[in-house]
Amino acid sequence: MNQVQKLLIIGFVWPEPNSSAAGGRMMQLISLFKAQGFNVTFASPAQNSDFMVDLQEYEVDKKSIELNNSSFDFFIKELNPSVVLFDRFMMEEQFGWRVAENCPDALRLLDTEDLHCLRLARQKAFKENRLFKTTDLFVEEIAKREIASILRCDLSLMISEFEMELLESVFKIDPSLLYYLPFLLEPIDGAQMQELPTFEEREGFVFIGNFLHEPNWNAVQYLKDTIWPLIKKSLPEAVLNVYGAYPSQKVLQLHNKKESFLIMGRAIDAQEVVQEALVVLAPLRFGAGIKGKLLEAMQCGTPSVTTSIGSESMHGYLPWNGFITNDIADFVDRAVQLYQGKTIWLKAQQNGLEIINQRYSKGLFESDFRTKIEFLCSNLQQHRLNNFMGSILQHHTLKSTKYMSRWIEEKNK
Structure with a gap:
């Protein structure tokens, strides 16, 4: 990768590393991509908060974006990122089709944070005073949405090996679509x-x-x-x-x-x-x-x-x-x-x-992650051909989500 690469992160919220582990995780990912030489832009439809990090301090461009608004299309076309990272599946649902349509050659990554469907199914089992079973996941509507999002993306970053195994064994997700990248910390001496x-x-x-x-x-x-x-x-x-x-x-x-x-x-x-x-x-x-x-x-x-x-x-x-x-x-x-x-x-x-x-220790993961991103950027077409289920979902989602979003946009006018 010789030219300067651009990364666009589409955030569910602005990062608050002092409020949650998710905020800390996001700052680790930004640091990882910055170390690889990426110019990073962080965009979010969320409101500013009192506790959000000052992204400028980390040399990250900040951009407010709107849901169901074609202004995003002009923004991403002009930015033309080589990699787009969705912060949780809800952001991929909202913006994934726009990214695919306007920057088809951009590598699409999903940072799952944790498997939302697993957390919610366990919560439901707990509230109903019964043991959680993996078959509970099949009745969760959010599982259908989350798995579809994982399939539409080129790679999903997973922080839990247990969840990777679950996706592979229960949902039959191809291992080539999943990548283990836990929290990345400085070693302690x-x-x-x-x-x-x-x-x-x-x-x-x-x-x-x-x-x-x-x-x-x-x-x-x-x-x-x-x-x-x-x-x-x-x-x-x-x-x-x-x-x-x-x-x-x-x-x-x-x-x-x-x-x-x-x-x-x-x-x-x-x-x-x-x-x-x-x-x-x-x-x-x-x-x-x-x-x-x-x-x-x-x-x-x-x-x-x-x-x-x-x-x-x-x-x-x-x-x-x-x-x-x-x-x-x-x-x-x-x-x-x-x-x-x-x-x-x-x-x-x-x-x-x-x-x-x-x-x-972040040193255990930095080099392998860089290699993975470089390989996918260079072999994206073949990688996508191997993910036929993903291309089916991309095709139909592009149609349904696109027209729903266009309808909301017209309604908002």
């Missing part, structure tokens, strides 16, 4: 570990997570009603600080000083509050993807207690940086053990370091 607060310098438990995300809100309710009262019985002096962006009135009402269950709202510096705690609690009962809060715990040298959903696809065959359990009594016991036992705590901290360095 011994000197950096020495700078972290020691066991003795820390206190309390912490939960952190964006409250617009239903699994987080559910986990906080679970902590308040079930888990925290039991931990408090064993550790009367312990405090739980609950941090998260966008807390609703319902969340704020859980604040209870007498029970040492403290709703702290948005953390100004998430790493700082996690570093000050002895243990991260993450009793997630449904969800998908990999959990930014648990990777952040490892980066901060803070052991965690979580569930099988929380740890899914995160640690491979390496031991967890704390404990994984779905049993309430065991969850409480493990939390107390980590809180009181320095030896077990230090071992858990070391495990977290190994997971970061062996599974998320």
Whole structure:
């Protein structure tokens, strides 16, 4: 790739790395493409927010776009990007046909974040008090939309190996359309570990997570009603600080000083509050993807207690940086053990370091990703010929979505 390549990212929202793992992930992708020499433009139909990152600081052009408006067609034709990255399938649904029509030679990438259909099907099973089965996915309307989007794109970036296997085995997606690219972190060395607060310098438990995300809100309710009262019985002096962006009135009402269950709202510096705690609690009962809060715990040298959903696809065959359990009594016991036992705590901290360095170090992925993008850009026609189902969907979607969008555009006039 000799000439300057242009990347257009079509964002569901403007990136907020301090509010959610998704925002952090997006900034990692921008950094990855910038390192490959791409000029990056970030476009979104979302409203500006108080907590969005200043894209200009990262030498990224910012562009507001409108849904169902042909002004986008003129914009993308003029920009003429070589690669377009859709941030979640909803953006591909809205803009994918316009990209295909106006820049047919642009490589179309989808960043799935997590499988929305998996998260929603698990949530439904949980609410109906039954076990989730993979066949539940077939009745989710969102699964049909999400899988269609994956098939229409040239490559989907996946952060979870479990979800890749699910797409291949349950939905029969061709592996050539999927690419494993987890969170990309700087490796941690011994000197950096020495700078972290020691066991003795820390206190309390912490939960952190964006409250617009239903699994987080559910986990906080679970902590308040079930888990925290039991931990408090064993550790009367312990405090739980609950941090998260966008807390609703319902969340704020859980604040209870007498029970040492403290709703702290948005953390100004998430790493700082996690570093000050002895243990991260993450009793997630449904969800998908990999959990930014648990990777952040490892980066901060803070052991965690979580569930099988929380740890899914995160640690491979390496031991967890704390404990994984779905049993309430065991969850409480493990939390107390980590809180009181320095030896077990230090071992858990070391495990977290190994997971970061062996599974998320960005150096493990940069070169292979560059090669993959270069190969696809050079062999796009053949790659698309091999994806016949995708071309069928592209053909029909172009017709149906296009005319629906044109109709809305006329109506809006």
